Amino acid sequence: MSMDSVIKIKDLHFSYGGPKILENIELDIHRNEFIGMVGPNGSGKTTLLKIIMGVLTPDKGSVKVLGTPPSHSVKEIGYMPQLTPFSRDFPISVEEVVLMGRLGKTSSIGFFNKADKRAAEKAMNDVEVLDLRKRAIGSLSGGQLQRVLIARALTCEPQIMILDEPTANVDMKVEKDIFDLLKQLNENVTIIVVTHDIGFISQYIDRVACINRTLICHPTSELTGETIENMYGTHMHMVHHHHEHEEGNKL
Amino acid sequence: MQNAIIGGILASVACGVVGSYVVVKRIGYLAGGIAHSVLGGMGIAYYLGRPPIEGALVAALVFAVILGWVSLRMQQQEDTVIGALWAGGMAVGILFISQTPGYNVDLMSFLFGNILMISSDDLFWIAGLDVLILLIVFLFYKQFLAVSFDEEFARLRGIPVERFYLLFLVLVALTVVILIQIVGLILVIALLTLPAAVSGLYVRSLNLMMLLATLLGVAFTTGGLAISYQPDLPPGPTIILVAGAFYLLSLFITRFWKKA
Numbered sequence: 001m002s003m004d005s006v007i008k009i010k011d012l013h014f015s016y017g018g019p020k021i022l023e024n025i026e027l028d029i030h031r032n033e034f035i036g037m038v039g040p041n042g043s044g045k046t047t048l049l050k051i052i053m054g055v056l057t058p059d060k061g062s063v064k065v066l067g068t069p070p071s072h073s074v075k076e077i078g079y080m081p082q083l084t085p086f087s088r089d090f091p092i093s094v095e096e097v098v099l100m101g102r103l104g105k106t107s108s109i110g111f112f113n114k115a116d117k118r119a120a121e122k123a124m125n126d127v128e129v130l131d132l133r134k135r136a137i138g139s140l141s142g143g144q145l146q147r148v149l150i151a152r153a154l155t156c157e158p159q160i161m162i163l164d165e166p167t168a169n170v171d172m173k174v175e176k177d178i179f180d181l182l183k184q185l186n187e188n189v190t191i192i193v194v195t196h197d198i199g200f201i202s203q204y205i206d207r208v209a210c211i212n213r214t215l216i217c218h219p220t221s222e223l224t225g226e227t228i229e230n231m232y233g234t235h236m237h238m239v240h241h242h243h244e245h246e247e248g249n250k251l
Numbered sequence: 252m253q254n255a256i257i258g259g260i261l262a263s264v265a266c267g268v269v270g271s272y273v274v275v276k277r278i279g280y281l282a283g284g285i286a287h288s289v290l291g292g293m294g295i296a297y298y299l300g301r302p303p304i305e306g307a308l309v310a311a312l313v314f315a316v317i318l319g320w321v322s323l324r325m326q327q328q329e330d331t332v333i334g335a336l337w338a339g340g341m342a343v344g345i346l347f348i349s350q351t352p353g354y355n356v357d358l359m360s361f362l363f364g365n366i367l368m369i370s371s372d373d374l375f376w377i378a379g380l381d382v383l384i385l386l387i388v389f390l391f392y393k394q395f396l397a398v399s400f401d402e403e404f405a406r407l408r409g410i411p412v413e414r415f416y417l418l419f420l421v422l423v424a425l426t427v428v429i430l431i432q433i434v435g436l437i438l439v440i441a442l443l444t445l446p447a448a449v450s451g452l453y454v455r456s457l458n459l460m461m462l463l464a465t466l467l468g469v470a471f472t473t474g475g476l477a478i479s480y481q482p483d484l485p486p487g488p489t490i491i492l493v494a495g496a497f498y499l500l501s502l503f504i505t506r507f508w509k510k511a
């Protein structure tokens with residue numbers, strides 16, 4: 001694994017005009033790492049992701065993604081949202097949804113071209129939804145839809161994938177399938193996954209980034225029963241846990 | 252009569268394509284605001300002795316941009332502001348029409364259209380606008396699909412979402428101007444949305460939805476014309492009633508289908 005940095009955040013602070021949402025964030029993610037991101041609701045996880053994707057600008061601090069400011073690198077990021085903001089009865093096929101991932105990589109006028117279709121086909125094949133390509137998006141099961149959204153994130157041939165709770169609405173079997181799939185993809189792509197189920201995914205990830213206004217990273221090897229318990233814990237536990245590690249493991 | 256049928260066919264192209272976007276993006280109310288406020292422009296054009304379609308075109312474009320800006324920037328009061336512009340535009344139109352000297356215009360034909368009075372000039376206008384609409388949709392097909400399906404994702408892929416939203420509303424404005432010639436501005440919304448809504452009940456892809464909506468538009472306009480011809484009924488409302496009846500019937504059929 002080469003150790004060059006794909007995401008480098010230094011001394012980042014962010015607020016929506018009121019109280020600090022993120023404070024003093026330092027983060028350095030290397031190529032082909034698999035990062036799990038945890039934290040209670042409202043801890044700033046999604047805000048940090050939005051900053052990495054250039055949607056929000058920090059009040060202070062520097063963010064470099066693939067060596068450039070986030071707004072320049074966002075097209076190299078494959079993103080899978082937590083909630084699906086679209087309506088399930090939108091008349092669109094699986095293949096058309098997956099092709100959306102080509103935007104920003106393909107020509108800006110006209111229809112999708114042969115190269116786009118090939119990339120979409122490969123992505124659908126990778127996540128095993130190729131046989132669903134003609135199906136309407138509204139006819140899919142929860143697990144199928146999650147896979148299709150991963151395929152959409154993959155079609156831009158991303159260097160980084162960011163997935164916001166990719167297994168929120170699926171059963172354990174599907175969850176395992178999806179993480180096995182991500183582990184495969186991880187051979188070529190740096191992956192950041194937001195999750196609540198850190199116990200389950202600790203076998204897949206390299207490091208855990210714990211966010212609650214501040215950020216602390218743990219290598220998975222340090223994950224003991226106690227730290228996992230702490231992460232699972234309530235809001236109070238999370239804060240407590242942060243104080244515990246303030247000095248030692250900050251990256 | 253021949254002009255009326257050709258006008259109906261040409262208008263169906265725009266209403267099938269743009270109407271499908273309006274239906275899937277659920278902005279019927281915004282489109283209604285554009286359609287009604289257009290009376291202001293028609294009234295002013297009439298007052299100045301210009302063809303009303305020119306005023307309609309200018310007003311539709313101006314209101315599309317204003318309403319688009321409102322819906323992007325003032326989401327809290329969006330419906331109130333749309334309502335105000337909707338009524339304000341109509342009020343301006345009626346004031347100007349009332350102050351126009353000479354023959355008193357048949358206000359009814361602005362409001363409810365008169366497809367039988369369509370001139371060859373009007374047909375050229377409609378055909379030209381059709382070509383413009385299709386050209387824009389073909390050029391930016393991907394972006395329009397992305398923005399109407401999943402705005403957030405489109406933005407992250409580097410699509411200037413707001414610019415395409417405004418461009419889309421411009422297309423709605425052009426379509427509204429076309430449809431006003433056929434059914435008048437009160438009934439525009441029905442013709443803009445009903446063929447696409449019916450079509451959306453039967454097909455599961457946007458392309459097919461547009462195609463079917465266009466064909467349905469042709470069927471509704473020619474069907475409405477045929478029905479209204481013999482008893483000498485006003486064609487605009489007849490067309491809308493045909494479309495409305497077909498929509499309700501389709502709704503009933505598809506519901507029944509799912510249950511059976």
